[in-house]
Amino acid sequence: GRGGSSGSNASSGTHGSKSSNQGSKAKIAIVTRDFSNPYWAALRDGAVAEGKAQGVTVTVKAGANETDSQGENAQIQTLAGQDYNCFGVVPVNATNVITPLVPVARKKIPILDLDTQIDPEASKKAGVSYASFIGSDNLSAGEQAGQELLKAMGGKGDVAVLQGIAGEQNGINRLNGFKKVTAGKLTIVAAQPANYDQNLGLTVTTSILQAHPNITGIFSANDTMALGAAQAVKNAGKEGKIKIVSVDGIQAMLSSIKAGKNTGTMTQYPYVEGQMAVQACIDKVAGKSIPSRVVAPIAFINAANVDKAISNFPKPFTPFDDPFGTPKSSSK
Amino acid sequence: MNTDVDLTKPVAQDVLLEARGLSKSFDAVQALRHADLVLERGKVTALLGDNGAGKSTLVRCLTGVHPPDTGTIAINGKAVHFATPDESRRAGIETVYQTLSLIDDLPVWQNLFLRRELTRGAGPLRILDKKAMRTQAKEILTELDVNIPSVASTVRRMSGGQRQSIAIARAAHWGKQLVVMDEPTAALGVRETAAVESLVRRLRDRGVTVLLISHDMSQVKRIADVAVVLRRGTTVARREVDSVTPDDLVALITGAQPGDAGE
Amino acid sequence: MNTDVDLTKPVAQDVLLEARGLSKSFDAVQALRHADLVLERGKVTALLGDNGAGKSTLVRCLTGVHPPDTGTIAINGKAVHFATPDESRRAGIETVYQTLSLIDDLPVWQNLFLRRELTRGAGPLRILDKKAMRTQAKEILTELDVNIPSVASTVRRMSGGQRQSIAIARAAHWGKQLVVMDEPTAALGVRETAAVESLVRRLRDRGVTVLLISHDMSQVKRIADVAVVLRRGTTVARREVDSVTPDDLVALITGAQPGDAGE
Amino acid sequence: MGEAVARYAAPIALVALFVVFFIATPKFLTTSNMTALFVSAAILVVMSMGQQLVITVAGIDLSVGSNLPWAATVIGWTWTHGWGTPAAIAAGILAGLVVGLVNGLLVARLKMADFIVTLGSLSVVSGLTLLLTGGNQTAVSSGFLQGLALNGIGPIRWFWLVAVVVAAIAAYLLFWTRTGTYLLSTGGNLEAARDVGIPVNRVRLLAYAGSGLACGIAGVLFVSNNGGSDPTMQTNLLLSSIAAVVLGGSSLSGGRASILGTAAGAVLLQTLLNGFTLLDISQYYQPIAVGVVVLGAAFISRFQR
Amino acid sequence: MGEAVARYAAPIALVALFVVFFIATPKFLTTSNMTALFVSAAILVVMSMGQQLVITVAGIDLSVGSNLPWAATVIGWTWTHGWGTPAAIAAGILAGLVVGLVNGLLVARLKMADFIVTLGSLSVVSGLTLLLTGGNQTAVSSGFLQGLALNGIGPIRWFWLVAVVVAAIAAYLLFWTRTGTYLLSTGGNLEAARDVGIPVNRVRLLAYAGSGLACGIAGVLFVSNNGGSDPTMQTNLLLSSIAAVVLGGSSLSGGRASILGTAAGAVLLQTLLNGFTLLDISQYYQPIAVGVVVLGAAFISRFQR
Ligand SMILES: Nc1ncnc2c1ncn2[C@@H]1O[C@H](COP(=O)(O)OP(=O)(O)OP(=O)(O)O)[C@@H](O)[C@H]1O
């Protein structure tokens, strides 16, 4: 066992030495989509930092871009041939990682499904199972973001929606959640793709403002597009008049909220997801049981709490339920 | 223009190719204006004219590279419309264009057998018979006395004369009915020119008709039977070579002598 | 090989260019083997040889396109090493390469003034004097009696002869010291060939030295003063043209007559 | 006439598109929308001018896809490190230029294939960009840069001016200077150009340097418009910049150039984005519509040569 | 000798890279890692063979970036609509082929520029893909397809076999048939090829059809490896497939082809990814390292022609 650290709020300082004494030591491989998206970079940073703190090997790899399913598969296939004894995977889509994970599953190496749900049926057919799902609920993130935007807009008005890359599932879920709670209250006058690209977010929003000058709100499927949208709103001289809410909680967004350009973001703490993944692996390798589904914390950040969020970044600023006993002390 | 001249009537009983009233314009430039050409079977006809007179354009109309704007072409008395050079080739016409039509990155032997590749085997598994082509290529070139390092080298860096020799060898080898040569000896050395001239004679002896574009009057005198003169896109004269001097031909080309159709 | 012949010594007092022992190989092909060339100032020297003898390669070594593998080149007695054609141009050597070196998508006038553009204004705001170049281009071409639709049309679709005329006009116009022409009349008509030959004579009258590659012995007899014969990359003979017959030259080229250096 | 249509395919297609959008929605041809459209087109126009130079010499510059973010990130980094706006702008432009120079040296001096060299530097430069700021965006709240994106002289916006000036310089360079003749000649026939004495290596180097410089300038516009830098590769701008040049009537085999065509091509691509957004065309139909318009423009230009 | 080095630049660079990685880490040259490496390289190898055909005729096929997902999505759609595995596979391959045929018709018959045609169809096809499944992924849990990715005959994996067979067919086509001679001739000198009677339009059509077919086959491998289809564009595979061909020694101006080179180029690109993953090179240094190796390979091949 890993001593008394499990399920407790023990501080992080001692984890390294303790865990290094045990017999079966975790060697963790985590594969995500790409690193030029700050969201996945944060997940990586969380995992690496936790690995260092716990004194275990953590390798984090990624594909070339948000939709590089082939690149991600190649990374998994490469790592599967090595002696890692726990895998954490953020799939590009619901199925792309199943086949390369089959050899991992056959070797009975535990696999964590991170951030995005992998198709359970297809996995079952392929004989792949997951020790745990650790991720945020994008549908509920969209719902909460919708509620916050509704609040900020005073319960009514016209909104524009910025969509992510066509076919990308997290974005679709976020939008579905958003639509669910705002239906009948907000009118979506435009829904346009900006491919998770800041510059495209700016260009598309600029055009939307031409077509629909009366909108009072924008919902963006992620932060990078929302940053572009905020700039477009600013350029159009409508700063403050149009509320912009998005999902992710990347650092640049926090600064933008503080500067009053963006209204708020549903932060998903990918950093914590990364930490939890490492903790879950350590527990699993140590032979302990871990919960099959862990929903990472989400919180809404706006002008009211942005300072707190910035000072705690990348860790959560509110207490949350951590089944692995994240060292909350460090964030205090 | 007086069209009531013998140019418009068949000149001999045995006509292989008869082109009448060919015109062709490229944007502003009218390259051919009602040009006529009659080729007698088994004879060597020289096509003469200044630079830009339209000789190459006429050839390209005959062989299907450009469709003529107006005019008719008949072979063995039957009207033909070649839409592509491939069709004219299948009708037995081989051409050495002024641009030589060689593929720089292919070896000599492959250029010689272009569109006439030898194959072994049957059906979809038919493969190129490289060995046979290489051997035959060597023979073809030896016959023409061409000075080439190796049939396996690509033609990219070959000298102007070497390239021209390859193109001529190709046309001469495959031509069964009519061989058209657009300035075939322009880049050739003395020895190579003599070889090509004797090749033309051999073609004629085999019964192949030859259309030869040349700027060299002594060459025309040596090997051609009939000379046709083009001036600014129009056929202005047709002469039995034996009946004229080189100076007469030059005068017809430059316009010092008016020609039959007038201008 | 007997090198103790007059080829290796200065032939005349007034030598413009002297190249000694030039060798050049391309992979397996040895194009030049200790070739020598001496050009007397103000004379027309003809460079003769079979196809593939190495004439073009010799020219390209002289003008800086290819650096020779071995050998020395001296101009006016001073050794020169041209690394690029630009350097040889600046030394007063203009060349008509066998490939003509025309830019297909540029109009005729721009090709004529390539690397010699006329400009107006000063400093970084200097702009092309298109009008002056067009006007002068017309004059240059008129002088050579070239039959070209318009100086404003691009050379892409011009006939072989038209292209060659443009390239020659360019070299003749800019050549101050030495004009090198690699088979300049190969694609030219009778009239155009005559114009080029008279142009060569005019160049000589202006004191310009001319190196002319040609396969036409009657042409060599007409305009050259000296003939140098290359055989398989080696200089085998040098003759005053007046002292030989065309048949002698042909015999030297083909090897029927052994030449000076033996083989 | 067919020739003229082919030559002006991009401007003609652009006008046709304007007419279609004008009929389709009253929101399109308004002063404010036109202003917005041309401001957002400015970055692509500037990048395409650089690409035009490279394509003129029969090359291709893939590195623009990371050179733009690189230049922008250098501006962001220097600015946040207290260099001040003018120095940061200069640094950004210089950063773009340096990438172009390196490409040019590899292609011209070391005779490496254009596609591979710039593909390699696309990768290298994107790595450098990530390294410089650890993958983070940087915010640049310089009043001057902000003004550049928002203001102008009277109704004329600075962004347009920059784009027009860059295009005018490119046109001047290509069609009114010796260097332009050398660019066209080198692209049209490298061996012939070398044989007549044109310093083809220097000319090719210049073309790549020009493309790098254009990326640097585009980087300034990018930072100005986005209020900061974003280190992610811009593959869409890379493909668009080449598409603008090809739509404009230049062939990838070099030797021909049309500044009017390239500018029209760039604006065309931006107009599609703008018009489809105004019409609120669905995410799924948009790529189809863009593709069809691109094919249509290519169809008009097919009679060329 | 310099010539030979240049000709085999990609294989040489590949061997050099193998040696470097072998020295750098014992994990590289193991059976399991080599298996993984070649399995993941198979898709790129297959796509590159199609790209090779197009580049041989002096064209370029950008549409592969969406043709692969399109073929994969057709497989996914038909499979989820109960067509059964063999029919779904056939449908996917056919879907890829159709895109290639349309490209070929536009380029060859309508004489439109390759770059723009395939850029247009890149866009159109990606729209069609999104429409087909409403932008959703489809899961294909066919045992056969999964087995294709995971199993083989003895130590030889099916994926390798597919890649080797496709490469062998391409080599046979190019170097041992008349059609191959026509492909090389058309790319080498279009006018000369037409003048000697080669049906250049049909030949170019064939090249594009071949590329489409290769995408269809790659689509099958994609579904097999990804357990389903993903409608998003694969721009990196598009650039990689061209890079593999160019690294392999073919010039974008056409007329030359090297199947060994192209295959080596594709494996080289995949080896970089594999090796850097094993060495745990920081993700910011990774693009730099990839770019440097690509430049290195280009450097070896610079003596060509
Ligand atoms: N494809 C083309 N496009 C435009 N103009 C052309 C084309 N082909 C030929 N021309 C023009 O048509 C005229 C006749 O050209 P052609 O090549 O037939 O002359 P030619 O008699 O063969 O001359 P040469 O003896 O110089 O080869 C010339 O003015 C030429 O510029």
Ligand SMILES: Nc1ncnc2c1ncn2[C@@H]1O[C@H](COP(=O)(O)OP(=O)(O)OP(=O)(O)O)[C@@H](O)[C@H]1O
């Ligand atoms: N760049 C090159 N690369 C390889 N081989 C070459 C190159 N240039 C010339 N050669 C070879 O060198 C030899 C001499 O060629 P060169 O062009 O000098 O002959 P030439 O005397 O000019 O012939 P012609 O009268 O046919 O023009 C030929 O065998 C040719 O194939």
Ligand SMILES: [Mg+2]
């Ligand atoms: Mg001609």
Ligand SMILES: [Mg+2]
């Ligand atoms: Mg020569």
